[in-house]
Amino acid sequence: MAPILDIKNLYKNYGPVEVLKDINVAIEPGDFLVLVGPSGCGKSTLLNCIAGLEDITSGTISIDGRDMTHVSPKDRDIAMVFQSYALYPTMSVAKNITFGMKVRGVDAATQAEKLEKVAGQLQIEPLLNRRPGQLSGGQRQRVAMGRALVRDPKLFLFDEPLSNLDAKLRVEMRSEIKKLHHNLGATMVYVTHDQIEAMTLATKIVVMKGGIVQQIGSPAEIYNHPANLFVADFMGSPAMNLIPARAKKNGDGTKIEIARSNGAPLVLTDHHATDLPEDVILGLRPEDIAEAGFRAGEDVQEAECLIDMVEPAGADTYVVSELGGKQVTARLHAETKAQAGVPLDLAFDLAKVSYFEPGTGERLN
Structure with a gap:
């Protein structure tokens, strides 16, 4: 099976500063890849490079067999869920979810059909006429996910989507995302600094430090056979x-x-x-x-x-x-x-x- 996402020899510099160094990662369709590491390790920068929001200095990024290295974000067939939710405050939940489809010229009947399906999956049917300001953090997060889901993209990208939620809600939303991944069979790339979140959600984990990949493996491999002292100390609570x-x-x-x-x-x-x-x-x-x-x-x-x-x-x-x-x-x-x-x-x-x-x-x- 060809990888759905294939990153080869990726470097990213800001002027003389190397932020990402020789990143090589490939995932299969249906994988849940989690990029984890301490603040400033380069994981969000890598996600932005996959999304096309950052230009890379050298290397290649392929999505579903196509070289996307210099393709604009809107043509990469991805959907991104941000930490800040990035919802339009003056629009209803329904309009927030369908807005992207409307811009792309999707007909009204298809918009309605996709909205109904996604609202059912995320259990937000009662919220469709409300505005983001009337919603809790967890509900806003669901709406942001709904907006991504209606696109039915090749890749879902999540940038620390739960970090604004309180501890109890984070655990609930983590379960929601895991269930969603299971039900959709979608391919997801997810950034977090929370190693419990990484262990719970991932089929494959990339542990990063200082812009360098320290280890790639399943949660069990990373936990039981850490490649070095940094991974051993970072993954697991309490630590090894x-x-x-x-x-x-x-x-x-x-x-x-x-x-x-x-x-x-x-x-x-x-x-x-x-x-x-x-x-x-x-x-x-x-x-x-x-x-x-x-x-x-x-x-x-x-x-x-x-x-x-x-x-x-x-x-x-x-x-x-x-x-x-x-x-x-x-x-x-x-x-x-x-x-x-x-x-x-x-x-x-x-x-x-x-x-x-x-x-x-x-x-x-």
């Missing part, structure tokens, strides 16, 4: 524990030694790790450190750790212990008896471990 350690090969595997300020080092044996340099950074997600007795498997190793802090969080309790000079978080069950200042046996699941090179930050396993 990144613990400085020393690796020493011995007969049946590699001994991983982690310094502790309050006594002897913590020593774990990884039976699968080979060829690690002496200095490594060990990465383990909080859910891969459990209370002893609650995790079984040949790669699970237990060790006593002094608990510094206990944070109840409803269904889970997070406990923090100092290892390798870092605050290390473990995710325990809600009924744990863990107490601050009291040692507790923790189980480390080395089947889930990631190792990183301290200097370059690159993944080693």
